[in-house]
């Protein structure tokens with residue numbers, strides 16, 4: 001329980017005159033439509049369970065009416081679940097009495113709304129300090145904090161304006177600053193960027209990721225836009241008719257959609273913006289260390305049937321690449337490996353999106369080298385791998401491909417490290 | 419024969435008995451209302467009489483300038499000056515005292531009632547027909563209990579004015595509070611606001627422009643009552659109109675009448691100007 005920040009445990013939310021009496025029907029497995037037909041009650045959330053980890057961006061996506069808003073509003077009890085429990089830091093918030101709930105909302109959780117929900121009778125500063133004001137913080141202190149958060153979202157100089165004097169994108173920044181001013185652990189965002197036009201939306205997405213990088217909040221983010229979900233989500237939950245139908249990382253959902261609803265949902269997604277270098281790269285089955293020399297290099301290439309091989313130092317940092325021709329020529333001329341190694345290798349980071357790799361793959365005469373944060377060589381990418389990452393149907397095949405190489409490979413790398 | 423059979427229901431008699439009962443049972447309450455109303459009127463009148471006439475006119479010009487424009491301010495000043503030349507200055511001050519007192523009491527009673535109606539469906543259901551009755555009942559009718567409770571004089575006038583002018587501010591307050599954007603309410607809730615904080619920091623400020631529209635209507639209705647209220651002894655411009663009717667004095671009637679019109683114009687424009695101020699940073703959704 002300790003490691004997940006939020007745990008949603010069989011939560012249902014039913015709308016209608018007598019929701020409590022309907023809850024048992026869900027346990028009996030009656031569908032949303034059956035319940036509506038038989039009792040006139042609408043099931044907003046149907047037996048949802050999920051766990052959200054500390055510091056992750058957790059996205060809930062689904063079509064309109066699938067219950068996303070109803071669910072996220074349970075997280076701060078704007079909606080009280082009809083059934084089930086919600087644990088935040090191990091405490092069941094559904095059982096909170098008014099004073100506890102007030103404190104929970106003041107200290108732990110804040111929300112950003114689709115239409116911003118700003119107070120148009122207050123200035124930007126007045127909006128951002130609101131959450132602190134109702135905690136009775138002194139004027140000086142709360143304005144200082146509000147000011148910092150206004151600057152964080154890039155609205156310095158707009159403190160004394162009113163919300164209506166700002167553009168939509170700027171208004172949502174105010175919404176974000178207002179939520180952040182309370183320094184909550186958890187940030188709830190219900191389609192925060194849906195009301196913005198596409199260019200502004202993209203800016204806001206990047207900015208959110210940037211802020212998240214710095215502040216490490218636990219973010220629950222709702223969207224009906226798959227591209228947005230996969231771009232910003234560490235993990236994504238897909239909802240349909242009030243049910244949670246799949247939870248997983250964007251890649252895992254793309255690779256193995258749980259059902260047709262999800263396949264349909266993701267068919268338009270731009271895969272090049274979801275898959276990263278590490279998902280398509282291949283671990284090298286042959287590597288040559290500088291001290292090994294040319295003969296070893298040639299032998300490695302012959303054994304593995306390849307025409308070039310990466311050269312690394314003892315720490316597995318990339319030194320360059322050597323082709324079979326250059327190696328043989330070098331042996332004839334009695335040169336060392338260091339003399340013939342070609343350093344003109346294009347490197348990409350493990351986390352780079354395929355979208356960004358495509359131009360590099362086209363220009364480079366060698367395979368692309370993939371490195372991790374410590375600059376160590378992790379794998380390589382051929383043009384064919386880039387393509388396979390873009391086409392959904394090829395996933396199965398390319399998996400086999402991965403498997404084949406990995407089996408022979410790990411061992412080689414370990415050998416070199418010794 | 420088409421005439422109605424001789425069945426009598428005596429509803430009026432019962433109402434009379436009820437009013438009698440009220441007068442005896444609630445004597446303390448009526449004394450309190452009398453005390454508060456007369457104090458308010460006297461206080462305001464004393465203040466207005468304390469101001470030199472030219473200072474009052476300058477104040478009116480400034481208020482007009484601040485809320486509308488310098489041109490309007492000067493026009494309002496001219497209106498006041500003209501009333502003075504009619505020889506009705508003191509009467510006008512009296513009328514202003516009565517109207518302002520009535521409006522103040524309307525706000526003190528009306529806004530909380532409106533807020534409570536917005537929060538309680540039951541209370542709202544009970545109040546609606548009462549408000550309808552208050553507005554549609556011919557205003558002469560409640561002059562009678564007014565005299566009964568408070569005797570002839572300004573307080574009766576205020577009481578009658580209250581009944582007539584109170585409904586708009588109550589209704590518009592209820593409407594305004596109910597009309598506050600749901601998402602704004604939720605955002606205030608999501609920060610852990612208490613109900614009181616929600617009301618004072620969010621709902622009332624958000625509702626203010628609409629409430630101001632109610633204040634404007636209430637004020638205009640209070641002004642419309644001055645002639646009728648003079649029948650129960652209210653002094654001021656209304657009394658002059660009444661006198662002129664009795665004497666068939668066209669000159670006085672016109673002067674007093676046009677003075678009331680001048681007041682109405684100034685009060686309407688200024689309260690509208692105040693409402694616009696509040697509206698400034700809120701575009702209609």
Ligand SMILES: Nc1ncnc2c1ncn2[C@@H]1O[C@H](COP(=O)(O)OP(=O)(O)OP(=O)(O)O)[C@@H](O)[C@H]1O
Pocket residue numbers: 015016042043044062063064065066067068069070071224
């Ligand atoms: N207050 C309410 N009373 C009755 N039914 C409601 C209420 N709120 C939501 N519902 C119903 O619950 C279901 C889920 O609605 P919800 O707003 O959670 O969907 P959503 O996924 O957020 O959709 P959208 O993308 O349009 O915002 C819908 O069928 C809706 O009609």
Ligand SMILES: [Mg+2]
Pocket residue numbers: 068069070
């Ligand atoms: Mg929604």
